Amino acid sequence: MLWRTIRTMDVMMHSSCFLLPKLHQPANKPVMNYALVVLNQQLPRFMPRLWAQANLRICADGGANRIFDEMFHMTNDEDEKSTRNRYVPEIIEGDMDSIRPEVKLFYSSQLCVLVTGALGGRFDHEAANINVLYLFSDMRIVLLSDDCLIRLLPKTHHHELYIESSVEGPHCGLFPVGAPSTSTTTTGLKWNLRG
Incomplete structure (x- = not known):
């Protein structure tokens, strides 16, 4: 008599529900989490949908240029700046040889x-x-x-600090780093600085 061992395997689910307008997770099935990786090629027409479904958004180098340049044309937004502010990747990774300097500066200023x-x-x-x-x-x-x-409040900018009094305070201290400050002015503090 010949005995065969039947090997059982875990089931790996596959779904393209990330292409649907609203992410649909089948009942009684594990929740799928999506990480979106954007490379330096033309974005697919359904990119805004993928962006919305993703739990993590990563641009590899010049992929950041694609998000910066192309997402506005894929949305019904009227303002390119607000579109760029809305589509900011959590991570930009790579050797940074193909990301344009103005794109790198824009995304780093959003973080x-x-x-x-x-x-x-x-x-x-x-x-x-x-x-x-x-x-x-x-x-x-x-x-x-x-x-x-x-x-740090660099002297290259004018700064406005919004205090969350329920979790910050009651003290606030300002001190110069690297060079004396001769033009600092504050308002709203118990003892304000006047340049």
């Missing part, structure tokens, strides 16, 4: 990097982390701890 664990502990580590703010002053980076929030 705010939140860093925890940078404050407290050894002072030399804390000072080095604050120095990173200065080194990357073209980016919005916020260092956070339970009782402190630090951000």
Whole structure:
């Protein structure tokens, strides 16, 4: 008598529901999460739909140019700037040899990097982390701890800070980094600075 072992395999589901206008997950089936990777080729006509369905959006290098240039033409938006502000990838990765400088600048200005664990502990580590703010002053980076929030306000811009009083305060401190400040003016503080 010959015995055969029947091997059982896990079932791998496949669906193209990400092409539907509204993502439909079949009942009693695992939820599918989608990561969208955009390369440097013409975008498909259903790109806005894919963008909406994705949990994570990644541009590989010049793929960021495609999102920047082509998404406006695929939507019914009247304003190109608001379209660009709405379609911002979570990650742009690559050697950056094919992304145009103005596209790189636009997307980096849309991002705010939140860093925890940078404050407290050894002072030399804390000072080095604050120095990173200065080194990357073209980016919005916020260092956070339970009782402190630090951000660099580069002199290349006018700044407006909106305080969330339910989670921030009651203290606010401003100090110059790298050079003295002779023209800082504030409003809304208990003791305002007047240049």
